[in-house]
Structure formats: structure tokens, C-alpha cells
Amino acid sequence: MSTSVLTAVAWPYANGPRHIGHVSGFGVPSDVFSRYQRMAGNRVLMVSGTDEHGTPILVQSDKEGLSPQETADKYTRQISQDLRGLGLSYDLFTRTTTGNHAEVVQQIFLALHRNGYVVPRTTTGAVSPSTGRTLPDRYIEGTCPLCGYDGARGDQCDNCGNQLDAAELKNPRSRINGEKPEFVETEHLFLDLPAFTESLGNWLSTKTDWRPNVLNFTKNLVDDMRPRPITRDLDWGVKVPLDGWRDQPLKRFYVWFDAVIGYFSASVEWARRSGDPDAWQPFWTDPDAQSFYFMGKDNITFHAQLWPAFLLGHNGQGDKGGEPGPYGTLNLPGEIVSSEFLTMSGSKFSTSRGTVIYVEDFLREFGPDTLRYFISVAGPETQDTDFTWDEFVRRTNFELANEWGNLVNRSISLAHKNNGGVPAPTAPAPADEELKALSRGAFETVGTHLRRSRFKQAAGEAMRVVSAANKYLSDQEPWKLKEDPDRRDAVLHTALQVVSDANALLTPFLPHAAQKVHEALGGTGVWAAQPECHDVEDLDIPGRTNPILTGDYSNEQAKWESTPVEVGRPLEKPSPLFAKLDASLGETGPEWAPIQS
Numbered sequence: 001m002s003t004s005v006l007t008a009v010a011w012p013y014a015n016g017p018r019h020i021g022h023v024s025g026f027g028v029p030s031d032v033f034s035r036y037q038r039m040a041g042n043r044v045l046m047v048s049g050t051d052e053h054g055t056p057i058l059v060q061s062d063k064e065g066l067s068p069q070e071t072a073d074k075y076t077r078q079i080s081q082d083l084r085g086l087g088l089s090y091d092l093f094t095r096t097t098t099g100n101h102a103e104v105v106q107q108i109f110l111a112l113h114r115n116g117y118v119v120p121r122t123t124t125g126a127v128s129p130s131t132g133r134t135l136p137d138r139y140i141e142g143t144c145p146l147c148g149y150d151g152a153r154g155d156q157c158d159n160c161g162n163q164l165d166a167a168e169l170k171n172p173r174s175r176i177n178g179e180k181p182e183f184v185e186t187e188h189l190f191l192d193l194p195a196f197t198e199s200l201g202n203w204l205s206t207k208t209d210w211r212p213n214v215l216n217f218t219k220n221l222v223d224d225m226r227p228r229p230i231t232r233d234l235d236w237g238v239k240v241p242l243d244g245w246r247d248q249p250l251k252r253f254y255v256w257f258d259a260v261i262g263y264f265s266a267s268v269e270w271a272r273r274s275g276d277p278d279a280w281q282p283f284w285t286d287p288d289a290q291s292f293y294f295m296g297k298d299n300i301t302f303h304a305q306l307w308p309a310f311l312l313g314h315n316g317q318g319d320k321g322g323e324p325g326p327y328g329t330l331n332l333p334g335e336i337v338s339s340e341f342l343t344m345s346g347s348k349f350s351t352s353r354g355t356v357i358y359v360e361d362f363l364r365e366f367g368p369d370t371l372r373y374f375i376s377v378a379g380p381e382t383q384d385t386d387f388t389w390d391e392f393v394r395r396t397n398f399e400l401a402n403e404w405g406n407l408v409n410r411s412i413s414l415a416h417k418n419n420g421g422v423p424a425p426t427a428p429a430p431a432d433e434e435l436k437a438l439s440r441g442a443f444e445t446v447g448t449h450l451r452r453s454r455f456k457q458a459a460g461e462a463m464r465v466v467s468a469a470n471k472y473l474s475d476q477e478p479w480k481l482k483e484d485p486d487r488r489d490a491v492l493h494t495a496l497q498v499v500s501d502a503n504a505l506l507t508p509f510l511p512h513a514a515q516k517v518h519e520a521l522g523g524t525g526v527w528a529a530q531p532e533c534h535d536v537e538d539l540d541i542p543g544r545t546n547p548i549l550t551g552d553y554s555n556e557q558a559k560w561e562s563t564p565v566e567v568g569r570p571l572e573k574p575s576p577l578f579a580k581l582d583a584s585l586g587e588t589g590p591e592w593a594p595i596q597s
């Protein structure tokens, strides 16, 4: 039975190119998952985009002397290309500065407001004493009042992950010029989070099968249900659609408020672009639909507490009740899949400290699948994990080139040389059946891991089939069976069948290589489809062009099952699947990201 599966992928800020730390958290895992779900016959909607509001964009535009929109235009284009290069199969990767997004954000807000979950409050905001300008929270740095970390920002502590108010920071200072900010009174709208204590608590208590890192974090969330500001003193963001607010030059929605609504607005945009404006509904209003949210661990609060609270409020399902908003009763997140951090020599990837490996550079030199594989088998799935070039070389050479590449190469080469195509299994033996049973059975084992987002285990089980097939070939020695061509044919037939099975099992991880193996096995057409970058007109703002990432995955042939190889199908001599890397790369790193001693 086909299930509707929403893959909701975290929104990167449009303030710079992506480094491999970014894509290890939200990017590759969400794509491996989505590709598996499509292969398994489910209807998948994978959406995201760039987060283009808020101070990160303003800081970057000040640095570059560009307007905020020009900055966002520049980086959303670059980020779309990075993600396309990695083969991330978004149905729509859009942005938060579209007309559609602003409209959806305002509608969700109005439903929350009508249902009584938004309250005005006078609060203290920071201003710069030297310029008199508002100093947004992210521009303020100080010591976290909760964990004592000295690099905490005014909105969030990156060390303990808690949300903060800038006025709570000890020793606050401006990140622009180091001066101590002045705190003055200003009016803002707050989400009445305490009014979700029971409804959110009940919902969270049903989520017992989330990853341990997410569960541990969410346990404390209902104990910290303070009202949260959802507006900011800024001139860059979605306007507040209320009388007395809409025309204020310095009142906008807080960036985290509009960004999480992006999962829904992007689904609506995708539907509008598909020609069926209601096509989002099976993913959002069908109670049997599933949804999976992929992100790094610094975003758990937004997805396990705040976004569900918005949805409950919009639906009229918070502790104060209410009526569903214009979109009906929307589904709350099904599963929060949070990764830990990919680090380098123990520290977070950081552009400012020079510990950075950009996706673009990486793809140019090593292609997408080696990185996808590394992140899947050695990434920060359950704990912070160091990226080392040494480990990257080892995984690429020993697992991809020697194990998988070699199996493909020698199986197809031998069949090509001896038979010119796929031979018939004329003299089968028990060892053949044993190996084929192992690879057939792996679809269930690997599939179960993938459904639970256990990527390391899934890739490990798929590679176990590859190792078993290599051992089988070494044991059977088909190259020594000149005198027994019937038996040789049976061995080669078995090997090709298992190459075909293993290729399906590895497709979610290695979609580009999988297409090549499909063709090397004599297949034609699209095995694993890839996304494309397009420039499209904004649906609501005349004259605006948006770069998007999208794709047609409906015609791909990849299926999550063992497909019998066709006897007699012609085979060409294959070319190597993965190039081996020079071992010295592990010691020096590439020229564009040398290892710093």
C-alpha cells in the first residue's frame, strides 16, 4: 500500500555557500531516506528552501555591501547548485522571500491569533548606544545563563541548544562593535506557549520511538513553556498582518517563526506549481500520512516544541481550543530525525576559524557519491563525529573502490568476456542459492533500518551483501572454470543477480553510481532520477524570478526489490565505478583544504 511521506528538510540560511558539516546534518540523510521511500512505492514530498530573513542575512549583506534581497538571491542560487550537485532529490527547494511564503505565514499567524494563542507584551529590546539602531538578538553575544558558555548569542546558545533572551545574557556585548547594548522597552507579539502545556505534553508523550538524542532533549521542553516573542524590531522579514502592526517600518515576524512554517508553505507552492493547488493535502491533512523532519541538533526546539505548538494553535487544538484555520487540521510532525555535528579536529566546522570544506570544492574533486557514502557510514548520526581525510580515503578506497567497484567490474567483465551478455544459470549449486537468498533478504533488513533513519546500519547491511558476493567469487573462481562452462555460467549469473540486488540496496546512498551500474548491466532509461535547477517566475510577485531545485522522480525505475536479471541481455566491458584516491591525501588534505598541523 502506498503511503504519503513528507520529508521536511531543515532550511539553510542564505548567507554563504554550504560546507560539508551542513549537508551531513540535514542534506544527505534526508535524501537517502526519501530515495528509499520512493523505491518502496510510497508517495514522497521532499521540501525545503533557503531561510532568507533575519539578522544572519543582514550581517552578511552589510559585509558584502549588498541589499538583503541581493544577498539572498546570490546565496540561494549557490546553495541550490550545491544541493543539486549532491543529488538531493527535492520536489521543491524554494526560499522564504516568495509571495506564497509570506501569504501562508500570515494565514497561519491569523489562525493562531484568532484562536487566542498570540499575546502582545512589552519587553526590553537592545539598542546600540553609539548608533541608536536596534540591535537584534543575534548581534549580541555573552555568557549563557544556563550553561555558562561564553559564546552564546542573544537568541540561542549553540552550546546547550536553549533559546535565550538577549537581556538574560551575562556580560552582553555587540558582535558588531563590541559595545555593551542598552536595553529599552518595546512592544512585541508573543506565542502563548504555556497555553500548549497539556496539548503539547500529551503529543510528546506519544513520541517514544524518536532517536535517543531527540527524546532526551524533548523531555525537558514542557518544563520550559515560557511565552516566546514571534516579532522583532527589524525591517527585513514577513510583515505582521494586524492593524497597528502592518505599516510599522520596524516590526516583522521573527525569522524562526516564518522559517518553520516554510515546510508547509513550500508544500503549498509545490502543489500550486504542479497544476493541482490541493496536491499538498494528502501529505498534511490525511491522518495516515507520515512526516519526517531532518535537521542538526541545534534545531530540535524549533521542530519538537515551537512548530508543533503553531500547528496545534492553527488547528484549534491547544489548551484553549479554537477553530481550525484556513488550511484545515494540519498534521503535527511524525518523527524528528536530528543529527549531531560533523566536526573537524574536534571543533565545529566554522568559516571564520578556517576549518571549512565547501560542498562545491568537494564535488568538483571527488564527486557526490563518495561524500554521500562517507556521511552515511561515518557521519554524525548519533554523536559528534570528526571528519578526517584519512578516514575519507580509507572508506572510498577500501569500501567503494575495492569492495563495491571491484565486484561490479569483475562480474560484468567476466560475463562480457565469456558470454557477451548475461548467461543462463544452467548448472546451479547450493552456494548460488545461499548468496541470492542473502541479497533478497537484505531488502527487508536494510529497508527496516532506513525506515528508522538508521543509515549506518543500513549501509553496513547493504555492504555485507557486497562482501559476501566478493567472497563467493573468490571461492567459486569462475575464471578457472574453462572446462566447465555450464557451472561458470551459473556462477556468473548468480554474481550478476547479486550485483543487481546490491545496486538497488545501495541506490539511496549512491544514486549516481547506481545509474552507471544499471547501464553497465545493460539497462536503459532512468534508474535513479536527479534534481534540476530552474529559474521560475514568483507565483505572486510580478517580475520576481526565483531559482528553485526540483525534479521528476516518477519515471525512475529503481525499486526496493530483487529484480531478476534478464538472460541474454548484452553486456559491454565496464569502466571503473570509483577512482582510487592517492593515500597521501589522507596526510595532506587537498590543496583547497590542507590539513593544518
Ligand SMILES: [Zn+2]
Pocket (backbone or CB within 6 Å): 144, 145, 146, 147, 148, 149, 152, 157, 158, 159, 160, 161, 162
Ligand atoms: Zn548554554
